[in-house]
Amino acid sequence: xxxxxxxxxxxxxxxxxxxRDSSHEEIxxxxxxxxxxxxxxxxxxxxxxxxxxxxxxxxxxxxASPAFESKSITSFDTSQQIQVLDTSHNIFVRxxxxxxxxxxxGYIPKTILPEKN
Numbered sequence: 001x002x003x004x005x006x007x008x009x010x011x012x013x014x015x016x017x018x019x020r021d022s023s024h025e026e027i028x029x030x031x032x033x034x035x036x037x038x039x040x041x042x043x044x045x046x047x048x049x050x051x052x053x054x055x056x057x058x059x060x061x062x063x064a065s066p067a068f069e070s071k072s073i074t075s076f077d078t079s080q081q082i083q084v085l086d087t088s089h090n091i092f093v094r095x096x097x098x099x100x101x102x103x104x105x106g107y108i109p110k111t112i113l114p115e116k117n
Contacts, residue, residue: 050083050096054113062106066092073106074099082108
């Protein structure tokens with residue numbers, strides 16, 4: 001019985017190792033960049049679609065569309081980071097907010113963000 005167990009376990013381990021998903025490696029690399037950044041005190045790399053990162057001057061709401069009458073997705077306060085994605089609208093910016101462990105994308109008024117120098 002023991003003679004059969006060792007070859008069976010070897011084949012099983014080899015099969016599991018060869019079926020490994022390559023996308024898992026990409027996630028590990030992204031996480032390692034953020035870990036290196038946090039350990040060295042540097043900023044973590046931003047996603048490619050982010051124009052700038054800022055904190056709002058006052059608390060506010062993240063809206064589903066660029067209108068004050070639209071549905072509120074979540075509220076945020078002055079301690080949260082806002083990732084600005086698009087500034088082409090006259091009154092609103094498209095933004096991403098991370099709350100707890102979830103990222104939410106919507107619209108916030110430009111007036112509550114500090115002016116970009």
